[in-house]
Amino acid sequence: MEANRQLADAISEAGLNQAELAEAVNDYLRSIGRDGTVSDRTVRHWLTGKTHWPHPRQREALEAVFGRSAGELGFRPPAGRRSTTRKEDPVHRRNFLTAATGTAAAVPLAAARPHAVGTTDVIRLRNGLAALTALDASRGGHEALERAALAGATEALGLQKYAASQRIRQRLFSVAANYTASAAWSAVDARQSDRAQGHLNRALYLAGMAKDPVIELRVWNSHAMLALHRGEFSQAVDAGRAAQATAVTRRDPLFASLALARTAVGHSSVGDRRGALRSLGHAEDALAKAGADDPRPSWVAFYGPSELMAITAIVRDEIGDSAGAEAASHRALAAIPKQFRRNRALATIQLALTQLHQHDAEQACATADEVFTLMAGDPLPGRMRSYLGDFLRDLITLAPDSTTAREWEDRYRSEWSQAR
Template identity: 30%
Template sequence: MPKPPQPRELPGRLLTDPEMIDACRVRDFSRVFRLVKKHAGIYPSMIARLCDLTPSRVGEVMAGERRLQHMEVIERIADGLHIPGHMLGLARRSWETPAALTVIEREPAQPPAATEQLKPVDLPGSDLDNILALTSPTDPSPSTLQALRASIEDYWRRDDQHGGEALRPAVVGQLRYVVDLLGTSRSRSIKDDLYGVAAELARLTGWTHFDARQYNQARAYFTQALKLVKEIDDRQFMANVLACMSLQATYQEKPTDALAFVQAAQDTVRGGAGSTPRVQSMLAMREAFAHASLGSRAATHTAISEAHRQFELIRADDPDPAWVSYFDEPKLIVDTGIAHGQLGEAAAAEPLIADAVRREHGTNQRGRAFHAIWLARTQLQQGKLDQACHTATDALEPASAVASERLAGHLREFYGQLTPYRGEPVTTAFEARLREVLPT
C-alpha cells in the first residue's frame, strides 16, 4: 500500500493573508482550496491525496457545488494542508509543535543486545594499541603537545559552529590519551604541559554535556578539570572552570550555587600576578548573571558597573589567557543586555542586545542564535509582537545549524511566551517558518 504524501508547509504569506484567514474562519473550503492552489502550488489532485478526499469531491467543493461540514473531514484538511487549528476553530494540532521543541527526558543509553554487538573487522583491537604504546617514547615531543593544543582550538571552533554532540567522542578519547601520557611521562615540564592540556579537554567535555543539558555529567567533567589544573596551580584556569559552573547553575535554577561559584572564581584570581582586566570583567559579568537570577537588582547593577570598569582598563599588551579572548566589546554589551533582561528590564536590555547583534561577525552560529532569541524576548516583553516574531525568525537559520539542546531550550521558552498570541497572523507566520526549519 503506497504511503500517503507528506504535507507541504503552506507559505507564511498565505497563512497571514486576510482572505485566507476569513475563508478559514467561515470554513469556506471552496476559497481555501483555490487560495492553496494559487499561492502554494498544491493542485486539486494533491489536495485530495493529502486530505484523504476523492478528486471529484474536491472539484465539487472548489466549484461551490458542495460544502464540507463534518468535523472529521475538517480535521483531515487541517492536518493534510498544515493549516493551524485555531484558523479553522479547532484545537491546536499535534504537528504544530516541532519535535525539536518537545521536551524529551533523556534516559541512559542501553547497551545493545549481545547479538547486536558487531565489531568492525577492519579495525585493530585495543590490545594492539596497548602493545604499540609500549614502543613509544616515554615523553611526548613538543610537536605532539602543539598538535594537541591546536586540536583543542579546532574543537572549540566547531563547537561554536555546529554544537558539541558529535565532537564529544573524539574529545573524550583525546582526554583519555593525555591522561595515559601523564601516567608514563617523567619530565616535570612535560607533565605540567600535559596537565594543562588535560584540564582544557576536561572543561571542553564538560561544556559539551552542559550544552546538551546533561548537567550531572557536565559537573563531573568540570570537577575533573579543576583537579587536573590544581596540579599546576593555574589559578586563572581554575577561575575559568568555576565561571562555567556558575553559568550552568543559573540554567539549573540554582542561583545561590551560581553566585558561590563565581565568587570563588573571583577569589581565586584576586591579587594574582596573572589576573587581567579582561578576566576580571568576564567574571564580574558572570556575577551579574547570578545576582539577576536571584532577583537582586542593586547587586546586579553594581556587578555590571564593575564589568565595564574593568573592561576600560584593558590594554593591547595584557597577558590574557587564550580562553578569555572571546570576551570582546560586543560580548560585554550583549551580556549587559541579557543581565538587564533577566531582571525584567526589557527597555534597557533591548538596545544593548540589538547593538551587539548588529556588530557580531564570524562563525559562532550558536551565539548569534542565542542573542537573537534574547532580543526577541525583550521585544515581546514590551509588547512589540511583530518585531519579536521577526527577530526570532532571524534566529532560526543559525539555530538550525547547531545541535544544542540548551539553544532549543531558549526556543521553547520563547515559543511558550507566544501562547497568548497564537491567533495573530505574525505568530502564525513565525510558527510556519519554525516548522520548516525544525520539522516534526
C-alpha cells in the same frame, strides 16, 4: 631591525619561554635525525629580528612545533629569494578523529609512544584545543565534539606514564583539564546537565593538579552557567564569585570582567537588581582596562565588548529593563564577529525576547525567525532550543490570540522536529 611580534605572540599563546621553545625545536630536529643545536640565543635572534629567515631545518621545526607556516610566524626570506620551506603534508602535522556524525573533530591522534615526553608533545595536544573551540563557536555543543574533547584529555593523561619533567607533567595536566573543560562546556551547551556536572568536577580536579588558575576560572564560569540552566540561581552567584577569586583575575582584567559579568547574571536571576547592576558596572570597568592584544587561550576569544553587551541584555531584561536590554542586544549583534555563529544566534534570541517583553510580538517573531537562518545546516544545540522554547512560552502568554504568534509556533514546531 624589527622585532618579530608574530613569533612572540605564538610563543606566548603556547605558554612557552625562550628556553622551552629552543627545547621543543631541538626535540623535533632530533626526531628527524638532525642535531638539535638551537639555543636561547638563537630564539632571541629570531625574536629581535636579527635572524629574519632561519635555515630550512629550523623553519621546518618551527612550523611543526606551532602548526603554522614560517610566514605566519613572522619570518620573511631575503629580498629576491623565494621560500624553500618544505610543504609538510597537513595530515602528517595533525591527524583528526572523525566523529560518527562525519564531523572532523580537531584532536591530534596519538603519535608513536615516546620514551620521554617533552614540550613538542604538549604543543601538539594544545593545537587541537583551538580547533575544537572554533567548531563550538560555529556549531555549538554536540556529542561528537564532547567525545573528541574527552579523547584529547585521555591522550594527555596517558602521556603521564612516560618519563617527563615535573614542568611537563603539570602542562599535561593543564592540557587534560582544558580538554575536559571543553567536553563539559559542550555538554552544558547541549543541555546534558548530568554529563556536564561530571566533566566539570573532573576538570576542576585536573586544574588543581596543573596549578592552573586560568582553567579554574574557565570551570567556574561553566559551573555558573550550568547552575542557571538548572534553576539553581544562588549557586550560580556562588560559582561566579569563585571565578572572581581565582588568581588570574588579579593578573588579567579581562578574566576579572568575565567572572563579574557571570556573577551579574546570577544576581539578576535571584532578583538582586542592585547586585546585578553593581557587578555589571565592575565588569565594564575591568574590561576597559584589559589589553586587547594580550595573549590568551583560544577558549576565551568569545569574550570582549560584544559579549559583555550580550550579557548586559540578559541582565537588564531579567531585572525588567526591556528597553535597555534591546539597546544592548543591538549593540552586541553589531559587534559579535561572524565566526561566533552560535553566539550571534543566542544574542538574536535575546533580542527577540526583549522585543516581545515590550509587547511587539510581530517584530519579535520576525527577529526569532533569523535564528533558524543563522543556524541553517546544523542541528540547534540544546541550549538554543531551550531558549527558543522560553520565547514560545512568553509569546503564547503575552499574545495568545495573535495570528503572528500562531504562525511562529507552527514554524518553531517544524524546525524543532527537523533539528532533533
